[in-house]
Amino acid sequence: MQANTLTPQKLFEPQVRYVIPVFQRPYVWEIEKQWEPLWADVRAVAEELLEAQDLAHHPEVPAHFLGAVVLDQQPNPAGYIQVRHVIDGQQRLITLQLLLNAVRQVAEKYGRSRDAALLKALVRNPEHIIEEDDELLKVWPILADRAPFQDAMDDDPANDSGEHRVSQAIVFLRERIRSWALESGEDEASDRLRSLTTTLARHLKLVVIDLEPGDNAQAIFEALNDRGSPLLAADLVKNAVFQAAERQHLDTEQLDRDYWEAVSGDFWRKELRQGRLNRPRIDVFLNYWLTMRRAHLVPSDRIFTDFRDHVLTPAEDVRTVLAELKSDAQCYRQLDSLAPYSTPGTFHYRVIEVMDIAATMPLLLWLLRPASSVPPAARDQALKAVESWLVRRMLCRTTLADTNSVVVELIKHLGLQEPHEIGTATERFLAEQTGDSRRWPLDVEVIDSLRKIRFYSVMIPRRRGRMVLEALEDSYRSPKSEDAHCPRGSLTIEHIMPVSWEKNWSTGLADDADSRLRRDHRVQRLGNLTLLTSRLNPVLSNSGWSGNEHHQGKREGIAEHSVLMLNKHLLADQARWTEEDIEERSHLLASQIAEKIWTRPA
Numbered sequence: 091m092q093a094n095t096l097t098p099q100k101l102f103e104p105q106v107r108y109v110i111p112v113f114q115r116p117y118v119w120e121i122e123k124q125w126e127p128l129w130a131d132v133r134a135v136a137e138e139l140l141e142a143q144d145l146a147h148h149p150e151v152p153a154h155f156l157g158a159v160v161l162d163q164q165p166n167p168a169g170y171i172q173v174r175h176v177i178d179g180q181q182r183l184i185t186l187q188l189l190l191n192a193v194r195q196v197a198e199k200y201g202r203s204r205d206a207a208l209l210k211a212l213v214r215n216p217e218h219i220i221e222e223d224d225e226l227l228k229v230w231p232i233l234a235d236r237a238p239f240q241d242a243m244d245d246d247p248a249n250d251s252g253e254h255r256v257s258q259a260i261v262f263l264r265e266r267i268r269s270w271a272l273e274s275g276e277d278e279a280s281d282r283l284r285s286l287t288t289t290l291a292r293h294l295k296l297v298v299i300d301l302e303p304g305d306n307a308q309a310i311f312e313a314l315n316d317r318g319s320p321l322l323a324a325d326l327v328k329n330a331v332f333q334a335a336e337r338q339h340l341d342t343e344q345l346d347r348d349y350w351e352a353v354s355g356d357f358w359r360k361e362l363r364q365g366r367l368n369r370p371r372i373d374v375f376l377n378y379w380l381t382m383r384r385a386h387l388v389p390s391d392r393i394f395t396d397f398r399d400h401v402l403t404p405a406e407d408v409r410t411v412l413a414e415l416k417s418d419a420q421c422y423r424q425l426d427s428l429a430p431y432s433t434p435g436t437f438h439y440r441v442i443e444v445m446d447i448a449a450t451m452p453l454l455l456w457l458l459r460p461a462s463s464v465p466p467a468a469r470d471q472a473l474k475a476v477e478s479w480l481v482r483r484m485l486c487r488t489t490l491a492d493t494n495s496v497v498v499e500l501i502k503h504l505g506l507q508e509p510h511e512i513g514t515a516t517e518r519f520l521a522e523q524t525g526d527s528r529r530w531p532l533d534v535e536v537i538d539s540l541r542k543i544r545f546y547s548v549m550i551p552r553r554r555g556r557m558v559l560e561a562l563e564d565s566y567r568s569p570k571s572e573d574a575h576c577p578r579g580s581l582t583i584e585h586i587m588p589v590s591w592e593k594n595w596s597t598g599l600a601d602d603a604d605s606r607l608r609r610d611h612r613v614q615r616l617g618n619l620t621l622l623t624s625r626l627n628p629v630l631s632n633s634g635w636s637g638n639e640h641h642q643g644k645r646e647g648i649a650e651h652s653v654l655m656l657n658k659h660l661l662a663d664q665a666r667w668t669e670e671d672i673e674e675r676s677h678l679l680a681s682q683i684a685e686k687i688w689t690r691p692a
Contacts, residue, residue, distance in 0.1 A: 094300075101298060105215050106174065108229045111232075113342075114325075117184055117259075118359065133266075133270060133286075137285075155294075159179030159182060159299070161300050179296075184239065186294075189290065196268050198245075209290070213229075227240070227243055247264060349409075359371070376393050379415065387495070421458050434457075437477050439578060452501060478689060478690055492525075496520075500516065517691050520690075530690050540679070544615065556582075559656065561576075576621075581623060583619055584619070586635075586667055587613050587618050587669075616679050617678070623652075626652070
């Protein structure tokens with residue numbers, strides 16, 4: 091390697107193109123971490139230059155160091171524009187180009203034509219020497235950044251709208267530059283812009299490292315960025331994929347357009363909450379995808395190495411791997427828009443959203459991906475079985491900690507079955523689990539647990555409790571009803587006999603500690619719970635069961651305002667509401683759950 095310290099003028103003034111290789115990540119710099127600090131540094135140097143110009147002896151203003159870039163010279167015929175690949179430092183180079191062009195646009199607006207001409211020479215090659223349109227700009231980004239970068243580097247600021255980071259960057263920089271130039275009024279703007287232009291051209295420094303023939307550019311990229319770096323696992327995966335593609339003599343630009351672009355962009359880089367951590371969606375997907383594909387648990391910190399060692403084997407065709415990845419990524423992207431009351435949509439809502447058991451995502455992806463060819467009926471049977479296994483374990487207060495292991499073992503088992511047998515094979519696999527952390531609880535266990543537990547408590551978190559009551563409501567509705575399904579996530583849980591029962595519900599209760607304790611326990615049971623709208627719930631909250639001429643009771647309020655089948659069953663022939671009624675309804679609802687909703691094979 092050869093290292094030199096260059097100013098932006100020395101780096102960009104020659105007739106040269108700095109091309110970002112296809113294995114690089116998209117542009118990810120942002121306002122607080124990079125743009126604002128960079129502008130603050132540049133502005134500080136420009137202000138020092140302004141002060142120095144006002145002094146008779148013109149003191150030397152030290153240059154500001156911007157960091158390093160690693161370049162790889164590409165072979166090109168004599169007389170053509172030189173081409174260098176940017177192996178490291180592409181975020182810095184793109185931002186510097188945006189800054190140069192933003193100053194050029196502001197300088198042109200305020201009559202600094204000489205400054206604008208100098209800056210134009212640092213962002214564009216002369217038009218008379220280029221043969222292709224993509225040779226015009228000094229820096230040429232990857233496909234995901236290309237269109238917004240071209241808009242940002244033209245002469246019209248009106249083109250810089252949009253949510254892309256590149257568009258946001260030049261808008262931010264141009265506004266900061268304009269505000270600073272006019273800080274002392276338009277009369278001073280010319281001097282300030284001249285100082286800023288001089289700063290950018292001659293008072294910034296970069297260490298430019300040129301690779302020598304024989305240096306492995308992609309291996310160097312990986313070594314520079316693998317550990318302790320803000321690169322995503324997906325960025326390292328991409329590098330490995332295109333390194334393998336080059337070994338197979340494939341067209342990497344075409345592969346990027348045809349396949350990798352499907353997992354590029356802001357949607358995939360958006361951070362998702364996973365437990366206590368935030369992780370980019372693309373890394374989350376790759377984690378699920380590898381777990382699904384290998385039927386093996388893949389820790390989140392092993393995504394890149396696992397992909398490299400087990401997917402990109404010499405026997406694997408890179409194009410085939412990318413086609414599979416693209417297809418499964420499209421399937422994953424559609425999970426949030428599943429038909430809400432379909433079996434996959436219901437599974438996603440109940441298990442992944444409400445129960446927050448993301449460990450099942452590789453299985454859901456495996457069942458839905460086109461490559462698995464699972465018939466819808468078999469797929470639905472499998473999903474219902476897994477949902478039942480999880481919900482029953484939750485209701486019996488048994489651990490769900492082994493879900494990860496069970497899921498990967500199930501995926502491996504299903505991979506050996508005929509597609510039409512997937513549903514039955516799933517039921518059989520779960521029914522055969524015997525350990526305490528894996529058993530599929532029997533009907534009698536579910537019913538016995540639901541008759542006794544304080545359902546509305548920390549034992550069953552509130553969102554999960556509401557989901558169970560929603561499922562009960564669905565089970566009582568008919569396909570012939572005006573609306574065959576209960577609204578999800580919008581109703582609230584209501585205690586029929588209130589938690590604060592002393593005021594309106596004490597009649598007939600023995601005045602001793604054991605009786606009061608027993609009632610405090612029973613009001614939290616499943617049989618004492620229903621669903622109401624958020625508006626009706628507080629109105630009826632502590633009301634008695636029956637009202638009087640001054641106040642509507644809970645029974646009358648529910649009868650008048652609720653259309654839920656759950657409440658119609660509750661009110662039928664129910665002149666009063668007692669602890670015995672709670673016990674009876676707990677058994678009734680528990681039986682409905684075990685025998686009609688979350689069933690299991692005998």
